[in-house]
Amino acid sequence: MVREAEKYADEDKKRRDRVEIRNQAEAIANDTESKIDEFRDQLDQSEMDKMKESINELKDIINDDDKDADEIREKMNEVQQSSLKLFEMAYKKKMSENESGSSESSGSSESSGSEQQTDAEYKDAK
Numbered sequence: 663m664v665r666e667a668e669k670y671a672d673e674d675k676k677r678r679d680r681v682e683i684r685n686q687a688e689a690i691a692n693d694t695e696s697k698i699d700e701f702r703d704q705l706d707q708s709e710m711d712k713m714k715e716s717i718n719e720l721k722d723i724i725n726d727d728d729k730d731a732d733e734i735r736e737k738m739n740e741v742q743q744s745s746l747k748l749f750e751m752a753y754k755k756k757m758s759e760n761e762s763g764s765s766e767s768s769g770s771s772e773s774s775g776s777e778q779q780t781d782a783e784y785k786d787a788k
Contacts, residue, residue, distance in 0.1 A: 684731075709748055713744060
């Protein structure tokens with residue numbers, strides 16, 4: 663029985679590695695899809711389409727039993743790197759929109775700058 667276990671140890675290790683990387687890849691695919699929905703307004707439609715296509719390719723590789731862990735890992739890393747670049751651009755765009763919106767609102771409040779601000783006062787009821 664021990665010899666049989668040793669005989670299949672490498673095969674079991676490969677299978678375990680594939681399952682672990684598959685789970686990671688599925689999590690990245692799902693997370694990336696949710697982020698695409700979250701940043702939909704800040705993303706270019708063609709970039710979103712490319713990213714979705716890349717995610718679908720990753721899912722196809724995940725579901726293909728003939729693909730090994732290294733092939734899944736390679737595509738997963740590709741999707742991850744592409745998504746990081748894409749969401750970095752989306753985040754910057756969102757922040758610039760927020761800054762332009764807040765500078766407009768702060769500009770209107772600065773015009774009434776003669777108002778004096780005081781901290782809230784409270785008394786301890788003992």
